[in-house]
Amino acid sequence: MTRKQKRLVMILSGLAALGLAAGLVLYAISDTIVFFFTPSEMAEKHVAPGQRLRLGGMVEAGSVASADGVNHNFVVTDTIATTKVHFKGQLPDLFREGQGVVAEGVLQPDGSFEADTVLAKHDENYMPREVADSLKAKGVHLGKGAGP
Amino acid sequence: MIVEVGHFALVLALAVAAYQFAVNLYGASRNDAGLMAAGRMAALAQAVLIGLAFFVLMHAYIVSDFSVENVFRNSHSAKPLLYKISGVWGNHEGSMLLWVLILAIFGGAVALFGRNLPPQLKARVLGVQGSVGLAFLLFVVLTSNPFTRLSPAPIEGQGLNPILQDPALAFHPPFLYAGYVGLSVAFAFAVAALIEGKVDAAWARWVRPWTLASWTFLTIGIAMGSWWAYYELGWGGFWFWDPVENASLMPWLVATALIHSAIVVEKRNALKIWTLLLSIFAFSLSLLGTFLVRSGILTSVHAFAVDPDRGFFILGILTLFIGGSLTLFAIRAPVLKAGGLFAPVSREGALVVNNLILCAAAAAVFVGTLYPLALETLNGAKITVGAPYFNLTFGPLMIPLLLLVPLGPMLTWKRASVSAVGRRLWLAAALAAAIGIAVLIVNVRGPWLAALGVGVGAWLIIGALWELSERLGAGRVPLAASWSRLKGMPRAAIGMTLAHAGLGLALIGIFGLSFWRVENIVAMQSGDTAQVGAYTIVFVGETPLKGPNYTGVSGKFDLLRDGKPVAVLTSEKREFKPRGMPTTEVGLHQTVAGDVYIALGDKAMNGGRSVRMYYNPLASFIWWGAAIMFLGGLLSLTDRRFRVGAPRRATVATPATEAGRV
Numbered sequence: 150m151t152r153k154q155k156r157l158v159m160i161l162s163g164l165a166a167l168g169l170a171a172g173l174v175l176y177a178i179s180d181t182i183v184f185f186f187t188p189s190e191m192a193e194k195h196v197a198p199g200q201r202l203r204l205g206g207m208v209e210a211g212s213v214a215s216a217d218g219v220n221h222n223f224v225v226t227d228t229i230a231t232t233k234v235h236f237k238g239q240l241p242d243l244f245r246e247g248q249g250v251v252a253e254g255v256l257q258p259d260g261s262f263e264a265d266t267v268l269a270k271h272d273e274n275y276m277p278r279e280v281a282d283s284l285k286a287k288g289v290h291l292g293k294g295a296g297p
Numbered sequence: 298m299i300v301e302v303g304h305f306a307l308v309l310a311l312a313v314a315a316y317q318f319a320v321n322l323y324g325a326s327r328n329d330a331g332l333m334a335a336g337r338m339a340a341l342a343q344a345v346l347i348g349l350a351f352f353v354l355m356h357a358y359i360v361s362d363f364s365v366e367n368v369f370r371n372s373h374s375a376k377p378l379l380y381k382i383s384g385v386w387g388n389h390e391g392s393m394l395l396w397v398l399i400l401a402i403f404g405g406a407v408a409l410f411g412r413n414l415p416p417q418l419k420a421r422v423l424g425v426q427g428s429v430g431l432a433f434l435l436f437v438v439l440t441s442n443p444f445t446r447l448s449p450a451p452i453e454g455q456g457l458n459p460i461l462q463d464p465a466l467a468f469h470p471p472f473l474y475a476g477y478v479g480l481s482v483a484f485a486f487a488v489a490a491l492i493e494g495k496v497d498a499a500w501a502r503w504v505r506p507w508t509l510a511s512w513t514f515l516t517i518g519i520a521m522g523s524w525w526a527y528y529e530l531g532w533g534g535f536w537f538w539d540p541v542e543n544a545s546l547m548p549w550l551v552a553t554a555l556i557h558s559a560i561v562v563e564k565r566n567a568l569k570i571w572t573l574l575l576s577i578f579a580f581s582l583s584l585l586g587t588f589l590v591r592s593g594i595l596t597s598v599h600a601f602a603v604d605p606d607r608g609f610f611i612l613g614i615l616t617l618f619i620g621g622s623l624t625l626f627a628i629r630a631p632v633l634k635a636g637g638l639f640a641p642v643s644r645e646g647a648l649v650v651n652n653l654i655l656c657a658a659a660a661a662v663f664v665g666t667l668y669p670l671a672l673e674t675l676n677g678a679k680i681t682v683g684a685p686y687f688n689l690t691f692g693p694l695m696i697p698l699l700l701l702v703p704l705g706p707m708l709t710w711k712r713a714s715v716s717a718v719g720r721r722l723w724l725a726a727a728l729a730a731a732i733g734i735a736v737l738i739v740n741v742r743g744p745w746l747a748a749l750g751v752g753v754g755a756w757l758i759i760g761a762l763w764e765l766s767e768r769l770g771a772g773r774v775p776l777a778a779s780w781s782r783l784k785g786m787p788r789a790a791i792g793m794t795l796a797h798a799g800l801g802l803a804l805i806g807i808f809g810l811s812f813w814r815v816e817n818i819v820a821m822q823s824g825d826t827a828q829v830g831a832y833t834i835v836f837v838g839e840t841p842l843k844g845p846n847y848t849g850v851s852g853k854f855d856l857l858r859d860g861k862p863v864a865v866l867t868s869e870k871r872e873f874k875p876r877g878m879p880t881t882e883v884g885l886h887q888t889v890a891g892d893v894y895i896a897l898g899d900k901a902m903n904g905g906r907s908v909r910m911y912y913n914p915l916a917s918f919i920w921w922g923a924a925i926m927f928l929g930g931l932l933s934l935t936d937r938r939f940r941v942g943a944p945r946r947a948t949v950a951t952p953a954t955e956a957g958r959v
Contacts, residue, residue: 158641163653170657170694174664177689178682182668185679203681218820218901238818239898239909242870242879253681 183253189230191256198258204232205251213246225250225262236264249281300365303353304444307394310346310401311438313339314430317404321424325417325492333420337408340423343430344405347398354394354443355385364450367391367443373456375846375874383467384457389591389607390443392470396587397433399471399478403507404430407482414503421489422482429481432614440607459847459873459880463529469521473545476515477583480552482507484580487573488622491629496569501562504576506939508559511579512552513930519545520923528883533894533911535810535919538687543666544586547659551579554655557648565645565710566636571652573633577626581619582659588615589666640712647705654698661690699753699804702797703760725763729756743813750808757801765794792933796926803922809891809915818898822905830912832893833857837865839897839906847871849879852897852906856886868897868908892916 185203186196196202204225212224221236234252244250244267254264317339324332354367358381363369371388372381380387386395404426411419437443486504490496522545527535536542555575561568592608639645665682672678703725707718733752737745766772768786769779783791815830823838837853849871856864866884873880884895891914898907 152638155638155641159649162641162650166653166657167660170661170690173690173693174661177686178664178668181683181685181689183681183683185681214902215899215907216902218899218903218905218907219818239896239907242881253683 185251187227187230188225188232189227191232192230196256198256201253201255203251203253204234204262204264205249206232208244208246208248208250210246225252233261234264235261236267238265238267240267299353300357300362300444300446303350303357304442306346306353307350307434307442307444308438310343310350310397311431311434313343313346314427314434317343317427318424318431319427321420321427322492325420325424328417330416333416336420336423336427340401340404340408340426343427344398344401347394347401347434350444351385351394351398354391355382358382358385361454362450363452363454364446364448365443366445366447369447369451369454371457372454373846373874374453376457376462377845379464379467380457380462383461386470387457387461387466390437390441392474393433393437393441393591394443395471396474396478397430397437399474400426400430400433400481403479403482407485407507411503418486418489418493418500418503421492422485425485425488426481429485429618432617436607436610436614440610456846456873456876459871459876459878460529462873463525465521465525466529469518469525471518472514472521473518476511476513476518476552477545477548477586479507479511479514480548480576480580480583483511483555483576484618484622487576488625490573491622491625494629494632496562496573496633498563498566501559501572502939505556505559505563506934508552508556508576508579509930509933512549512556513927513934515545515549515552516923516930517927519549520920520927523923524920527916528885528894529880533814533816533883533896533909533913535807535916538665538684540666541590543662544589547662547666548579548582548586550655550659550662551575551582554652554659555579557651561645561648562636565639567639567645568649568652569636570630570633573630574626575652575656577619577622578656581615581622582663584611584615584618588612637711639710642708642715643713644705644708644710646713647701647708650701651698651705654694658691658694658698661694662687665690696749696753699757699800702757702800703764706764706793706797721767722760722763725759726756729753729759740813747808747812750812751805754801754803754805754808757804758798761794761797761801765791787936787938789933789936789938792929792931792936795929795932797929799922799925799927799929801922802925803919806915806918806920806922809918810913813914815912817910819908819910820901820903820905821908822903825905827908827910829893829910830891830914831858832863832912833860834893834895834908834910836906836908842869842871844871847873850897852884852895852908854884854895854908856893864893866893866895868895870897887917889917890914 183201183203185205186194187206188204191202191204206225206227209224209226209231213221214223215221219237219239221238221240223234223236224231225234226232234254236252236254251268252262252264253266253268254262257263317336320332320339321336323329324336354365356362357365357368358372359378361368361372361374361381363372367388367390371391372384376384384391386392404423407414407419407422407426411422414422483504486500486507490500519542522542523535526537527533555572558568558572558575562572588608588611591611637645665686669680669682672680703722704718707721729752732755733748736751737748740748768790769782771779774782817827817829819825819827821827821836823836826833826835828834833856835855835857837855839850839852842849842851849869851867851869854866854868855862856866864886866886867882868884869882871880871882872878881896881898884897886893891912894911894913896909898909901907
């Protein structure tokens with residue numbers, strides 16, 4: 150093969166690898182992204198039940214209840230609307246009433262939220278940015294150190 | 298007073314960095330030996346000054362000097378000594394100081410050890426290093442000064458985030474940073490080569506050990522972080538595809554590509570322009586990683602409260618260095634001539650495929666990590682790209698690469714024969730396929746992907762050992778002869794075997810843990826039993842707990858297998874005094890076959906405890922594999938070819954090298 154042909158092989162194989170990667174990325178991104186909503190956005194946008202999504206807000210004070218230590222019920226609020234959440238599993242160490250939370254799961258037909266993941270934080274001052282932004286946009290006052 | 302000395306040393310280091318940047322580049326352009334010697338001294342002075350500043354800060358932590366704001370915010374007098382020391386980098390300011398310290402150490406090491414580097418190249422490398430140091434020292438001094446005093450001094454500190462009080466995490470940041478920052482040396486060499494317009498085999502020989510060192514540190518740093526996430530965070534996973542984790546994976550992927558492409562430059566004088574570009578990308582991704590982690594711009598489970606204004610500063614540094622180096626590349630790369638020729642099927646060809654796939658995989662991770670940010674900026678939609686995306690993109694890209702790994706070292710340079718390689722490797726391939734099929738049959742109702750993963754992992758291990766045993770003539774020559782061959786082998790070759798085999802081992806662990814894990818969450822009273830995998834777990838009861846800086850409860854569990862006691866595990870819930878922040882310490886029983894993992898949960902209303910149990914098959918393979926890769930990297934670094942007899946640049950250019958030069 151001549152130098153030109155070899156270069157062509159190199160360029161074509163490069164394009165093939167990039168094309169494959171781009172194809173996989175596009176396919177995966179359309180299928181696997183998860184949208185983030187606060188309770189009031191969920192009501193405004195009429196989110197259909199059955200869709201996988203992330204719910205964020207504050208854990209309403211006094212709403213956390215667990216009869217057996219495994220099934221947890223709590224209410225997520227953005228002070229405008231609320232959503233009831235059920236979660237089976239262990240809550241993260243920093244899960245607390247009155248603090249920010251992000252739960253991932255599926256909206257049920259009755260308007261409640263079945264979470265399979267409740268996100269942990271590493272730092273008691275940290276609030277997930279989406280939660281902080283959304284709450285700020287709704288004019289909710291954030292306490293000291295409540296996120297960026 | 299001591300603190301002021303550290304503060305002063307830090308500011309002085311900033312001035313020295315500016316001097317190092319200017320005098321080296323100017324001295325090199327004038328080819329002035331005196332100026333270049335001054336430049337070398339500047340690099341050494343820089344390392345000493347920042348080292349002094351760093352130890353002053355560490356001293357303030359050890360003696361709990363709470364008049365320093367940084368110590369007050371992140372330390373506590375009751376904290377164990379190890380965490381007082383690791384607390385130095387367990388916060389933003391201190392970790393940035395560690396960042397510049399490691400940068401300066403690398404610069405000083407180039408000045409000291411690069412004895413056979415041509416003085417001009419060395420001066421340019423140190424000059425570029427100085428510019429990076431200057432930018433980050435400005436960042437530290439202007440936005441993140443760790444020496445700010447508090448008056449009056451508080452009596453007690455606020456304590457280190459308890460989740461960071463862990464031995465693995467104590468050493469995770471230094472290793473990770475050594476990996477990140479080590480790539481700055483490859484970057485500096487690339488920029489220096491672009492300024493000189495000269496890349497040859499000698500250049501590659503000089504760059505390789507630095508890149509390899511970075512890769513080795515990155516590998517162990519990532520592995521430590523993942524090990525920490527596994528047993529400290531209590532969710533039982535080892536990798537979350539979280540932005541902060543991806544930020545370290547991307548430089549690792551590109552550094553892996555770089556250590557492979559630099560071989561081609563050294564041995565065959567080909568892929569030169571590409572290797573320069575990879576060096577720039579590798580360090581750019583390190584900077585991006587620093588930016589993502591330090592700015593908190595992406596939501597991450599690993600995120601800590603951060604200050605967004607600092608993010609803009611790092612973004613500025615990022616833009617300056619990536620934009621600047623790519624512009625230089627665009628102007629100067631055409632000057633570099635392409636080197637040696639090779640056929641598509643050859644060692645070079647295989648390494649090109651390696652590079653293409655690794656870069657495509659890094660690009661896929663990049664898109665998944667930054668797409669949410671881009672989308673939010675464009676239309677305000679808030680989305681998450683999680684594990685399913687990465688499994689769908691990263692997995693299919695990497696599997697073909699992994700299948701090719703054992704073939705690469707078997708191929709000859711320039712032109713290789715597929716059938717010859719096939720004749721040498723078919724038995725190894727058959728063995729690995731047999732293992733994969735055996736897993737598939739035994740585990741017929743389980744996921745077929747797990748069998749694929751184990752098969753590919755076995756292929757990597759067998760392939761690596763096969764190549765080694767061929768070199769040693771195992772079975773063909775007497776054992777003593779094999780042994781002397783092993784001793785005579787270049788250490789880098791054994792390092793490669795270890796790294797490839799370790800990768801295979803880690804892969805088996807990753808697939809085993811991901812596809813075969815058994816989870817059980819139950820509420821237990823004392824005396825209750827639960828089942829996880831083949832194990833029975835008896836909750837013995839809980840006792841109160843008192844540590845140096847925490848209180849809590851400790852849950853005791855008996856672990857039984859086939860009715861016989863195997864181990865006693867404890868899992869703790871700790872409440873750390875200064876912050877009132879709780880953490881969970883998991884109970885872990887590790888065997889080769891798998892880990893039993895118990896995390897104590899919350900108290901239930903009926904007085905019991907929720908307990909989360911996992912059986913994680915093959916989990917320890919992940920970290921053993923990573924440790925073997927790390928050892929492989931270390932062993933390669935001791936290869937004498939990297940130190941003794943490093944090539945001098947050919948002064949009388951032969952026609953062959955002439956073609957590769959300007």
